[in-house]
Amino acid sequence: MKTRIKELRARYDLTQEDLAKRVGVRRETILFLEKGKYNPSLKLAYDVAKALKTTIDELFIFEDDQNG
Amino acid sequence: MKDIKGILLGLGIVAAVIVTLSFYVLNAGNIELDEIFPIGIVLILIGSAMYILWDRIKNVKKGLPAQDERLKLTNYKACSYGFIASIWSAVGAPLLSGILFDYEMPGHYVTAVVVLCGGLTFMVSYLYLAWKGK
Numbered sequence: 001m002k003t004r005i006k007e008l009r010a011r012y013d014l015t016q017e018d019l020a021k022r023v024g025v026r027r028e029t030i031l032f033l034e035k036g037k038y039n040p041s042l043k044l045a046y047d048v049a050k051a052l053k054t055t056i057d058e059l060f061i062f063e064d065d066q067n068g
Numbered sequence: 069m070k071d072i073k074g075i076l077l078g079l080g081i082v083a084a085v086i087v088t089l090s091f092y093v094l095n096a097g098n099i100e101l102d103e104i105f106p107i108g109i110v111l112i113l114i115g116s117a118m119y120i121l122w123d124r125i126k127n128v129k130k131g132l133p134a135q136d137e138r139l140k141l142t143n144y145k146a147c148s149y150g151f152i153a154s155i156w157s158a159v160g161a162p163l164l165s166g167i168l169f170d171y172e173m174p175g176h177y178v179t180a181v182v183v184l185c186g187g188l189t190f191m192v193s194y195l196y197l198a199w200k201g202k
Contacts, residue, residue: 017132025133026133026135026136026138026139028198029137029139032138041137043137044137
């Protein structure tokens with residue numbers, strides 16, 4: 001899974017900590033989301049998308065598992 | 069408020085463990101070599117617990133939550149690994165001690181192994197999973 005969190009965060013001039021405060025999570029969670037290392041719950045995905053004034057499908061890019 | 073209560077509870081537990089360990093060490097007289105190993109594990113557990121609490125305090129001071137959904141998930145995973153390690157050590161410790169050293173392990177030793185094994189597995193897996201972000 002890829003995300004556009006970093007790109008949108010830069011657009012709104014937000015630090016990881018600012019976004020974490022808006023969403024109500026720890027800064028490391030934003031870092032792992034940006035790196036695509038953590039799959040968020042639907043609620044967290046919605047909260048992050050709302051904080052970045054976008055939608056979930058624009059924020060998270062899901063790649064089909066070709067082996068699955 | 070809930071975060072602060074959790075941190076205070078954690079600090080209380082760490083303080084109680086330190087006091088208990090201090091009483092044990094002060095009254096034990098000469099500490100034998102086989103006692104140093106479990107004391108070392110307890111010290112590692114205390115150190116790790118203090119690190120986790122410090123990390124939570126740092127986040128609360130910044131206005132961030134002490135625990136979020138990722139850390140709750142990490143906590144559940146680490147708890148289940150600790151539980152599995154406890155179960156296996158309860159069976160494996162007396163068995164291995166019998167096979168390797170031909171020594172029948174007393175019940176209180178098995179209890180200590182179960183607690184320390186479970187605790188150490190929980191701490192190691194918690195810190196690893198929190199660091200990896202999984």
